[in-house]
Amino acid sequence: MSKSEKTDEHWPKVSVSGLEADIAYFDARLSMLEGNVSTTHQEAQARAYQALESTLIGMLLKLRMQSGNGIKRSNGKKQDADED
Secondary structure: OOHHHHHHOOOOOOOHHHHHHHHHHHHHHHHHHOOOOOOHHHHHHHHHHHHHHHHHHHHHHHHHHHHOOOOEOOOOOEOOOOOO
8 A cells, every 4th residue: 555545545535526625715704804804813813714715615616626517508518617
């Protein structure tokens, strides 16, 4: 067993819906703090939430690219990112 396989076996599988839920959570927490940051603890909390949200967004994009799941039209064809 390789070193990467040993590391991966302890982590749960990441799902798109799970990442989207986590991103929504951190976005909501940031919204609650917005404009009300008055302590050093709240400033640190806001920075941590921003960093976590950014990391999760990166993971979500990577997962979507790996799985090949783009935005799909109702007829099942993939839609180009620049098409609206």
